[in-house]
Amino acid sequence: MPSSDARSGADLDPVTRHTRSRRDLEQGIEQDFGQNLSYGAYLDLPTLLSAQHPRATPPQHDELLFIIQHQTTELWLRLVIHELTSARALLAADDHRQALKRIARVKHIQASMTEQWSVLATLTPSEYAQFRAFLATGSGFQSWQYRAVEFMLGNKNAGMLPVFAHDEEQHAELERLLHEPSLYDEVLAWLARRGHPIPQEVLDRDVSQPYEAHEGVVAALSRIYADPQEHWAEYETAEELVDLEDNFQVWRFRHLKTVERIIGSKRGSGGSSGVPFLRRALELTFFPELYDVRSAIQDVTPEGYHGGDGRG
């Protein structure tokens, strides 16, 4: 009589479909980790899993959620920076195909980061109030990786640097990114190299300054959007950037709504007005002309159409 495990297939050899003995199983599984690199060592889990330090006294059950939510976001941001750094370099080397591959991955990471807000949304205002005071003046304002991503995408704001003055390395890294071309600067330079009429003053701009929209860029993009088939690489790249910005805004919006339901209209621990400050950030745009071009696209009208109420 076969065991119920064997009947369900759980203990069958996947190749021979014969029942595996306990000894077979034990032989197949690596048990001597003295010589080989183990799972935990490769991933440095001892470091990762000993990096959660709740501060509230008496201890509060929900503080671990708060810490892990931030740490997972910071891990994803680390990968976003890695991918965007590569995407920018690939574009500078005229390899837009590989750059798009990097951007595709960033879009999936963003989706995951956004989805993750639902975990934090299980934190009620009463639960957060039990440990909020222990966070003192800590705030997302001080996330240098977040600021790095903002700079890389093109939201250059030198006013954010003093926040990192206490950490020489982080400050220097952000200062470096501030003076490097953003992803958008690289895309515009790439378009120019492909023969699109990007104004010289845009190509020569001081990249450490906030980007300002230029009519000449809207005109260049209008040609691309008027004939996608003819300019497919440029058109596809432009739409990928719009996806990136769209995803970023959805993340910002979910942050805002989560904050709203947890602290209401309290001021932020980082010194801002809180929800009104986060709401203003929704008006920021990384790639202004990619939105402007949308209103410049001519609607195709049916033959013989002379305007009116849509009934011809």
Ligand code: HEM
């Ligand atoms: C209970 C949860 C949270 C609350 C109440 C909250 C609240 C706030 C507030 C009020 C601000 C404005 C700055 C300030 O005055 O502090 C802010 C900024 C920020 N928060 Fe959060 N936050 C929460 C969770 C998170 C999480 C999980 C992350 C992920 C890393 C995060 C990342 C950020 C970032 C990056 C900023 C700066 C945004 C910018 O400069 O545009 N926050 N947060």
Ligand SMILES: N[C@@H](CC(=O)c1ccccc1NC=O)C(=O)O
């Ligand atoms: N700004 C939040 C505090 C906060 O969220 C926070 C505190 C310490 C470390 C990270 C934080 N996350 C994001 O802003 C608040 O005002 O409650």
